[in-house]
Amino acid sequence: MATLSGLPPAPAVAGWAPVTEIAGGRGEFWRRSMRAWDIAFWIMVAITAAFSVPTAPSVARGSAALAGYVTLVVAYHLLGRRGARADDTRLTQAYLVVLVVVTSTEAWLVELGIVLLFVSYSQIWFFAVDRVRGVMWTVALTLGIIVATALRVEADPGDLPEIAGQATLGLVFSIGLGLWVTYVAEQSEERAYLLDGLRETQAALAASHHAEGVLAERAxxxxxxxxxxAQGYTSIVMLAQTAAAELEREHTGSARERVEQIEAVARDNLAEARALVAAFAPPALEDGDLPAALRRLGARFAAETGTAVDVAVDDVADVPQDxxxxxxxxxxxxxxxxxxxAGATHVHLRFARVDDDVELEVTDDGRGLRDDDLEGNGVRGLRDRARAGGGELALVGSVGRGTRVLLRLPLGGTR
Structure with a gap:
């Protein structure tokens, strides 16, 4: 009685084969797992050949079995492996043809040649491009094994049902295990692609945040x-022009006073530049006294321009530096x-606390605002500062009635 003793149930080794088209396609999966499969293939084929060839019933059959293993190795290298790396399904499917023929032939030549099914079933599920073709190749290989075994043992017609029954059990187990491993591998591969996509998204987001940070810092x-x-240099230019006019009228005392103001403004600008480079607080706030800084600012403006400036500031304590x-x-x-x-003759500067907020108000009696006046960088900067601090900016004025700027910020920071 002939049997298929030793018929392996064809495990789908090493997580072979997500066979549906997922995220990056079949080729990407092949490239990801090719190295591990190479190692498994060489080891399994070498072991199978070493144990099966010496058991051949004749030298001729042993030589033919060895030639079959060599053929399989060459086909794997030229067809299967190359097709997987190039994502060429024509090469991989051609390799499966060779695989089925060689495995069936080995099962006919030597009894232990059937051990090659460990390699063959696994490779079918690795190289098949979808589940249906995986099942078809498994069925084709099983039929080849049935025929090869029957020929090798010279089975009687009565032995065929038993041979076919054992082969069918192996077929069912191989398909079931292959489909299950395929599902698990697909889930794993899909998670890997999702992780890759997440990493790419995180990298893109980090680059975007970096670019936004650079632009924000530049702004x-x-x-x-x-x-x-810029305002300091404007003051220097205007004071220099005034000093030149005073010299032309031979008002040396007034000209000397303007030169002293130019020196003071230049020193202040130098201090501001150093503070910007070192990311320090403005020099005027080094002592942390905002009301005093506002009083000094109003006094200097009056001295430089000759415009009357009223400064009314409350001594508000614990104003955050920002x-x-x-x-x-x-x-x-x-x-x-x-x-x-503005061309104003009088300016009123007020700073006070209102509930949990602080207010800065600057009012002048100059020409006011016209309907066609464009909003310049300075006003846009004021709005940006108000928005960044969680506050509000009001800018109102009418022709001939001056302008009023009111900035209100929360003491607790952005809200």
């Missing part, structure tokens, strides 16, 4: 330069706008 530095150095910087810069920008555009 912040540009605003700081506009509110400090709020104090925003208020001081707003006062500097508002007075700079009065100097450049």
């Amino acid at each position: 912040r530095l540009a605003q700081e330069i506009h509110d400090t150095l 709020v104090a910087v925003a208020l001081l810069r707003a006062a500097q920008e508002s007075l700079a706008n009065v100097r450049r555009h």
Whole structure:
């Protein structure tokens, strides 16, 4: 009686074969797992050949069995492996043809050749491009094994049902295990692609945040330069022009006073530049006294421009530094706008606490605002500071009735 003793149930080794088209396609899965499969293939084929060839009933059959193993190795290298790396299904399917023929032939040549099924069934589920074709190749290989075994043992017709029954059990187990491992591998592969996508998204998000941070820092530095150095240089230019006019009229005393003011403004600008480079607080706030800084700012503006400035500030304690910087810069920008555009004779600067907020108000009696006046960088900077601090900015005025700037910020920071 002939049997298929030793017929392995064809485990789908090493997580072979997500066979549906997922995220990156079949080729990407092959490339991910090719190295592990190479190692498994060489070891299993070498062991199978070493144990089966010596058991051949004749030298001729042993030589033929060895040639079959060599053929399988060459086909794997030229067809299966190359097709997997190039994502060429024509090569991989051609390799499966060779695999089925060689495995069936080995089962016919030598009794232990059937052990090659461990390699063959696993490779079918690895190289098949979908579940249906995986099942078809498994059935084809099982039929080949049935025929080869029957020929090798010279089975009688009565032996065929038993041979076919044992082969069918192996077939069912192989298909079931292959489909289950395929499902598990698909889930694992899908998670790997999701993780890859997440990493790419995180990298893109980090790059985007970095770029946004760079742009935000550039905008912040540009605003700081506009509110400090640019205004200081404007003051220097205007004072220098005034001093030149005084010299032409031979008013040396007044000219000397303007030169001293130029020196003071230049020193202040130098201190501001050093503070910007070192990321320190503005020099005017080194002592942490915002009301005093506002009083000094109003006095200097009056001295430089000859415009009367009333400063009414409350001694508000514990003003956070970021709020104090925003208020001081707003006062500097508002007075700079009065100097450049208003033509005012009187300015009122008020700083006070209102509930949990602080208010800065700068009012002048200059030309006011016209409907066609464009909002410049200075006003946009004031709005940005108000928005960043969680506060509000009001800018109102009418022709011939002056302008009023009111900035209100929470003492507790952004809200």
